Amino acid sequence: MFPALKQRVGDVLLPGDEFSSEDDDTISLTDHVKPEKVVCGPGLRRSGDRLVVCKSGVLRHKQPNMFWMESQQRRYVPAKGETIIGIVTVKSGDIFKVDCGGSEQASLSYLAFEGATKRNRPNVQVGDLVFAQFIIANKDMEPELVCMDSSGRANGMGVFGGGGLLFSVSLGLVRRLLSPHSEVLSDLQQLFPCELVVGMNGRLWVKSSRVQQTLVIANLLQSCDTMTAQQRRELFRRVAQGAL
């Protein structure tokens, strides 16, 4: 199965396409045969002894044995460990309900902030923006968020948001912004100095020294979604020259 998968890396696959291990059933009798292990990421499912594609997209590969389907999507599904921008909707007793863009609202305990104790409650109001990460996110349970890492430090997470602009983009653009050596981010850094918070649920928050610059950056990022690399560089160049 591993060679069959390797062969199709970079191909566009549709739901229903299968990879089975029946094709390469020749095992050498003389060499030492190691059982091959394949790690399936999003978009690939195991059904019996076959690997089935369940989302349309491009098959990607990372050494040594990780495969996943890269697809363009707009709706976020909570996953453990991802950092997101949430909006606090309800403050009831000991927990806050946060809208994270998924099918259910996530819960955030008031003790899940750095330096929070029962006496020293964090200052969170309804409507605030929080940058948090999921510690529980599966299809059977209500998702739970925390604003600190495993050692108890905030690490950039918590309440934020005075004076900036929150807007939505597709999940693909967010992943491109967060990838190492991101081209979009490096192009953006050459424009105006700004503060940018990237949530993996497709939400971006941007703040610049002037409102006009904030709006320009927000519009640029929203239009980056549908442009090719060339068109994007052209647009950024025009903005840098002050045409817009």
Add this chain to the structure above:
Amino acid sequence: MEVCGSSGVSLREFGCEQSLLSRPDGSASFTQGDTSVLAGVYGPAEVKVSKEIYDRATLEVLIQPKVGLPSVRERSQEQCVRETCEASLLLSLHPRSSLTLVLQLIHDDGSVSFSKTLCAVKFVVNPLLMFLVECSSLAVPQLLSCFLNAACMALMDAGLPMSCLFCGVTCAIDTDGQIITDPSAAQEKESRALMTFAIDSKERKVMMSSTKGSFSVHELQLCIAVSQKASEKIFQFYRDSVQRRYSKTL
């Protein structure tokens, strides 16, 4: 549109476009000949407690006709589309969520409006007759296959997990006993039986069938075989259009 002999099925031209609407999570437009349908998918989103199912997602299909409000005809088409989608989506991956599929008929080639004008004339004479006329054209088969194709492309565009793809194929048996795939409105009127099948992409099995008219068992099996052959073209078209979409280097 073409009469098919022993080999070679031919379908009218079709075209499709994905991600054309900005608000829904997935959208697609599918055009087959003169019929054009726009589909939008929302989900997985919050669901009302009265409608939630504990172990799988709740799928709701809404079909909007070109003019007027949805009626009984649209309800029966919605049921056909919903059952096909539920069979191919992996609903158990999103329990207690809702998936909404909205299908809007943009343009059809006249087979629907014919029955509606007939109703308008007869209403003055005899309201009971109008009800009978409406019932007889309950599920227009050729529209149903276009709805199915648009639904499949929209579900793929939204990134919902699916176990297989599906497509809709319409067949007509005319008075001579010849089988015609993808009939036009004129051919539909002269036929003695009309059938729509939803075919899945893995084993080319029939997922849903909606038939009107009289035919023998042998003719039914012939129509299924012809539809399975026609579905190959449609699945190849799906593949080509998705490849074109992902080929744009971002």
